[in-house]
Amino acid sequence: MKTVFKRPHALKDKHMHYCPGCTHGIVHRLIAEVIDELGIEGKTIGVASVGCSYNNYEYFNCDMAQAAHGRAPAVATGIKRVNPGNVVFTYQGDGDLASIGTAEIVHAAMRGEKITTIFINNAIYGMTSGQMAPTTLINQVTTTSPFGRKPELHGYPLKVSEMLATIEGAVFVERVSTHDIKNILNAKKAIKKAFQVQMANLGFSIVEVLSSCPTNWGMNPVKALAWIKENMIPYYPIGNLKGKDLEV
Amino acid sequence: MGKKLLMKGNEVIAEAALRAGCKCYFGYPITPQTEIAHYFAKKMPEYGGTFIQAESEVAAINMVYGAASAGARVMTSSSSPGISLKQEGISYIAGAELPAVIVNIVRCGPGLGGILPAQGDYFQAVKGGGHGDYKMVVLAPSSVQELYELTVEAFNIADKYRIACMIMGDGILGQMMETVEFKDKEEIISADKSWALTGTKMEREQNVITSIYIDPEVLESHNLKLQRKYKLIEENENRVEIFNCEEADVIITAFGTVARIIKNVIKMAEKEGIKIGLIRPITLWPFPNEAFEKYATVPKAFLSVELNAGQMVEDVRLAINGKNKVFFHGRMGGMIPTQNEILDKVKEILKG
Ligand SMILES: Cc1ncc(C[n+]2csc(CCOP(=O)(O)OP(=O)(O)O)c2C)c(N)n1
Ligand code: SF4
Numbered sequence: 001m002k003t004v005f006k007r008p009h010a011l012k013d014k015h016m017h018y019c020p021g022c023t024h025g026i027v028h029r030l031i032a033e034v035i036d037e038l039g040i041e042g043k044t045i046g047v048a049s050v051g052c053s054y055n056n057y058e059y060f061n062c063d064m065a066q067a068a069h070g071r072a073p074a075v076a077t078g079i080k081r082v083n084p085g086n087v088v089f090t091y092q093g094d095g096d097l098a099s100i101g102t103a104e105i106v107h108a109a110m111r112g113e114k115i116t117t118i119f120i121n122n123a124i125y126g127m128t129s130g131q132m133a134p135t136t137l138i139n140q141v142t143t144t145s146p147f148g149r150k151p152e153l154h155g156y157p158l159k160v161s162e163m164l165a166t167i168e169g170a171v172f173v174e175r176v177s178t179h180d181i182k183n184i185l186n187a188k189k190a191i192k193k194a195f196q197v198q199m200a201n202l203g204f205s206i207v208e209v210l211s212s213c214p215t216n217w218g219m220n221p222v223k224a225l226a227w228i229k230e231n232m233i234p235y236y237p238i239g240n241l242k243g244k245d246l247e248v
Numbered sequence: 249m250g251k252k253l254l255m256k257g258n259e260v261i262a263e264a265a266l267r268a269g270c271k272c273y274f275g276y277p278i279t280p281q282t283e284i285a286h287y288f289a290k291k292m293p294e295y296g297g298t299f300i301q302a303e304s305e306v307a308a309i310n311m312v313y314g315a316a317s318a319g320a321r322v323m324t325s326s327s328s329p330g331i332s333l334k335q336e337g338i339s340y341i342a343g344a345e346l347p348a349v350i351v352n353i354v355r356c357g358p359g360l361g362g363i364l365p366a367q368g369d370y371f372q373a374v375k376g377g378g379h380g381d382y383k384m385v386v387l388a389p390s391s392v393q394e395l396y397e398l399t400v401e402a403f404n405i406a407d408k409y410r411i412a413c414m415i416m417g418d419g420i421l422g423q424m425m426e427t428v429e430f431k432d433k434e435e436i437i438s439a440d441k442s443w444a445l446t447g448t449k450m451e452r453e454q455n456v457i458t459s460i461y462i463d464p465e466v467l468e469s470h471n472l473k474l475q476r477k478y479k480l481i482e483e484n485e486n487r488v489e490i491f492n493c494e495e496a497d498v499i500i501t502a503f504g505t506v507a508r509i510i511k512n513v514i515k516m517a518e519k520e521g522i523k524i525g526l527i528r529p530i531t532l533w534p535f536p537n538e539a540f541e542k543y544a545t546v547p548k549a550f551l552s553v554e555l556n557a558g559q560m561v562e563d564v565r566l567a568i569n570g571k572n573k574v575f576f577h578g579r580m581g582g583m584i585p586t587q588n589e590i591l592d593k594v595k596e597i598l599k600g
Contacts, residue, residue, distance in 0.1 A: 043447035047314075048458075057456045063445040065317045066458035068340050071310035074302070078314020078322070079445060081272060081298040086447050104310070107303035 008032035010041045010061050017055075021221020023178040023211040024053050024120065030188040031089070031118060032060065034195055044087045045079055047072045049101075051093035052126040070101025073108035076115045087198060089116040095125040098134040098160050105164070105206075112169025112203040116194045119160065119206055122213040123232060130216030134158040137231055142216070157235060161208045165241040171203035172243030175236060177210040179228040183238070190240070196248035205243070210236055250430040257392045258422040261351055261415065262287035264399035265323045267434045270349070271297040272322040274311040276304055276330060279363045280419035281353035284325045305330040309337030309350075316346035317457040319444030321403050325351035328369050329360060332377070338412055339378030342474070343459025347406035347439070349399070350384075351415045353422040356582050364582020365418035367504065370559035373414055374533040381471055383478045384412040385485060386532040388503040392426035398530070400434050407439035409481055416532065418555070420505045481534055488536035489528040490543075496525030498594050499547045501540075501564050503529050506553055506585075513590045524594060532560070540567035549573040549597050553590055556580060573597075 007013060011032035018024045035041050044062040048054055050069035057064035067075040072090035080088040097105050097119050108115065124142055125131040132142040132149060135157050139148040149157075165173040172194050176187035187209055194205035210232050212224035219227060255263070262284045265273070273288040285301065292299040298315070302308035308324050315322040326334060331352045341348050352373065356366040371377075373386045385405050389395040395417065402413040445455055461467035489507070492514055493499055502510045507528040514524045525547065529536050540550075550572055552561035561576045568574055577593045579585045 041448065042450040045318075045445045045447060054460060055458075055462075057454070057458065061448070061454055063447055063455045064457075065314065065445055066344075066456070066460055067313070068310060068336055071306070071313075071337075074307040074310035075314035075317070077300070078272065078274070078311040078316070079318045080314075081300070081311075082315050082318035082320040083446060103303050104307050107307065111300070 008036040010035035012059055012061055014059060016059060018052065019215045021212065021214040021224060022052070026178050026184060027118065027120060027187070027209050027211065028056060028059050030184070030191055033188060034192045035062065037192065038195060038199070040087050040195070043085065044089070045083070047076045047079070047088065047090040049090065049092040049096040051096050053091055053093065053120070054127070056091060070096050070099070071104055072096070073101065073104040073113070073115065073117065077108055077111070077113050080113060080115050084114070087195060089118060089195070091118045092120065093126065094119070094121045094123065094133045094135040098158050106167070109164050109167045109170040109204045109206070112171070114198050114201055115204060116198045117206040118191065119208045120211045121160070121208050121236065122211040124213050124216050126213045126216055135160070137235055159236065161206065161241050164206060169204050170206060170242065172197040172205035172246060173241040175208040175210065175238050175241065177228055177233060177238050178212065179210070179225040193248065197243060197246055200248045202246060210238065250432045252427055252429045254425055254427050255392065256283060257395050257417065257424045257426070258283035258353065259287045260392050260396045260428050261325065261399050262291065264396045265349065265403070266291055266295050267430070268400040268403040269321045269436055270323050270403065271295070271320040272315040273298070274300050274302050274308040274322070274324050275326065276302050276308050278327045278330045280355060280422050281325050281327050281351065283422070284351060305333035306336065309334040312348050313337055313341055313344070313346060316341065316348045317344070317445045319441040319446060321407070323349045323351065325353070327353050327355045328357050331369060331372070335378035338384065339380055339382060340459050341412045342378070342382035342384065343380065344457050345410040346412070346457065347410050348412045349402045349406055349415065350412055354416060354418045356580065362582050363419065365420045365505065365555060365584065366580065366582060367418065367506070367555040367559070368580070369416065370532065370554070370556060373416055374535070374563070382474065383533055384414050385481060385534070386414045386416055388416050388530060388532050389421065390504050390507045390528065392421070392424055392428050395421060396428050396430065404437045405485060408437055409477055411477070411481070416504065418505055485531060486534040486536045487530035488539045489526070489530060490539055491526040491528070492523070493525030493527065493543050493546060495523060496547045497523045498549055498551055498597060499525040499527055499543055500551045500553055501527045501529070501560070502553045503532060503560065506555060509585065509587060509590065510553060513587045516587055516591055517594065522594065522598070529560070535563045535567065537567040540564060544568050544571040547572070549575055551575045551577060551594060551597060553585060554578045555584070
């Protein structure tokens with residue numbers, strides 16, 4: 001019999017603190033599976049950020065640093081420059097990466113740092129209880145946009161991947177989703193490729209993962225997944241933006 | 249003995265860092281310290297290290313956090329407005345107990361202020377400019393030779409205690425050309441860095457560098473551990489120059505370049521039969537309290553001369569602890585007190 005659900009070695013045998021139906025856990029698993037498949041756990045260094053996943057070093061087995069809000073790409077830069085032989089990734093939410101950390105992510109990409117960023121876009125600030133993020137959709141109600149996000153007041157949601165794809169040093173950019181099995185498998189492929197691009201020293205790689213926050217969206221987990229498909233994907237189209245054909 | 253060279257203060261900082269095994273420099277341009285970055289940019293390739301002109305001081309200090317996490321000797325430098333931006337990172341470096349060397353070639357504030365010499369960042373440096381209960385070692389050289397020696401020392405102290413070490417100078421020192429005698433070989437302590445992030449190689453448990461502890465009991469004990477470390481540093485690392493203090497009529501306290509002016513004032517005063525002593529803190533934190541305790545009742549009064557509105561003088565008063573009078577004379581905005589001005593102040597104090 002084939003074991004379908006074996007815990008990857010790169011993931012600790014630990015209960016995760018995420019809310020029921022939160023996709024952070026799924027993405028952790030995908031990253032761990034990729035680390036296992038590439039056989040790189042011993043040389044991988046992760047950088048946790050500030051958000052619900054602030055302590056994901058409790059879940060990954062590799063060496064990890066915890067970075068200040070938005071600064072993970074700068075911390076990863078420091079680590080990678082000291083240890084060019086290591087595989088270095090950051091794990092950042094959309095408040096972390098697309099708001100307070102815009103300068104750090106843009107310039108890590110501009111320098112073509114050989115790091116990989118896993119960018120969790122759940123259209124909201126999770127940890128601080130559901131404030132508007134730069135990625136919050138038009139008319140989406142949050143605790144700081146109680147009447148919905150209005151373009152005339154708040155501007156339009158930031159398409160981070162499209163923006164980063166214009167940067168020469170960002171050689172692999174892909175947006176994926178976690179709303180069903182097929183997409184989760186695709187997400188894993190993209191994460192794997194992003195790591196391989198780093199290992200081949202080609203430049204900066206990023207995977208934007210459309211994710212759910214059932215708690216702050218005020219939905220049950222099933223509805224939340226449907227909401228990704230029906231509301232997020234039309235604005236944030238999934239697919240590869242750059243580097244699909246890179247040889248790794 | 250080693251080589252004698254005529255060099256600019258800022259360049260000596262970078263040269264000393266490279267000799268001390270500094271493998272990474274991250275910075276953002278700001279006057280009056282930019283020569284440090286220029287020197288690193290040119291020389292770092294020879295040493296096989298990393299030089300990055302970061303997108304901001306915020307990014308630079310976080311690159312320092314990363315490189316220090318990975319176990320490298322690392323430096324960043326800036327001047328006052330840039331150091332303000334680095335406070336977030338300094339607090340995280342303190343919390344995560346990372347060794348790092350930070351140079352502040354202080355200029356005038358507040359705000360954009362001006363680029364001339366000042367000592368207005370004393371409070372920020374020694375009282376903790378960032379959030380939380382933390383300390384960093386602050387070294388205040390007053391000559392180019394000392395700039396060299398203390399820079400090497402800063403890396404050793406940082407590694408030994410896993411702490412941020414600041415070198416605080418000003419534009420006079422940074423721009424000054426002086427002879428400096430380099431040693432043939434630097435004394436570099438070998439510190440245990442088994443905590444560094446290098447990858448587990450599947451041979452050891454995971455290493456984690458973090459400053460967050462959600463459990464209050466754990467966080468309190470982490471803080472207590474930091475405080476024990478700070479106590480140890482206070483006991484072992486305070487440095488001070490004591491000059492002419494026996495039988496002094498007045499003891500002046502000053503740090504950095506101001507202390508150079510005081511030495512001339514001492515000579516002038518001698519001719520007029522006034523005996524002035526100097527206590528020059530070399531470490532601003534830990535503050536050399538013992539020196540002040542020892543001489544507390546010797547002179548008629550103490551006088552702190554600073555390029556600010558009165559910052560170190562608060563620590564002098566704490567150290568003197570009511571045993572003597574403590575006066576202050578300061579200039580701001582890049583104005584430097586003249587020797588006569590200081591001597592007049594001394595005479596005024598002696599007149600009572
Ligand atoms: C400098 C700073 N500002 C604000 C905060 C508070 N804070 C913690 S988590 C967070 C938002 C994180 O949101 P996101 O990056 O979207 O991650 P999520 O929680 O949704 O996974 C904020 C603002 C902080 N820790 N540090
Ligand atoms: S608040 Fe949202 S993002 Fe955070 S763990 Fe819960 S569901 Fe996930």
